[in-house]
């Protein structure tokens with residue numbers, strides 16, 4: 137059962153001193169990115185989420201299990217699309233249009249490569265997720281795909297997902313452990329929300 141907690145600010149939120157995922161005593165922390173990188177520069181705000189050693193490790197493994205096929209899909213599919221589109225455009229004579237020595241084919245290739253790369257990353261990650269679901273089970277299922285995280289500015293660690301504020305909606309923390317969510321809400325005097 138997941139539990140959503142809306143928060144108007146992530147600053148100064150406190151966590152109970154136990155693993156946010158399994159509820160055992162906290163041994164370490166994992167970084168949850170809460171919000172986009174500021175446009176003025178600097179690093180994106182980060183929340184230190186308490187984890188037991190095992191869930192902290194699972195967080196990293198599951199991140200890599202998404203990142204590796206994601207990266208491979210982007211490079212392979214995006215690269216292939218770049219080559220095909222750039223050569224195709226060049227062959228069609230698009231470089232002859234406009235200024236001399238312009239690089240229409242490269243621009244078209246880059247655009248095609250970027251779009252195809254994102255699609256490829258998504259598809260590769262999805263295939264890997266289905267295959268790895270047998271190994272990681274729920275822990276992987278709970279983690280949103282990296283493509284979704286990229287577009288939503290959301291982030292996930294074992295037992296907890298962050299969604300930024302959007303429109304009229306407040307920022308949201310989704311807990312996968314009810315008991316920890318209840319303690320968290322109490323500790324920060326947040327209204328107890330329906331599930």
Ligand SMILES: [Zn+2]
Pocket residue numbers: 155156157158159160187188189190191192
């Ligand atoms: Zn744990």
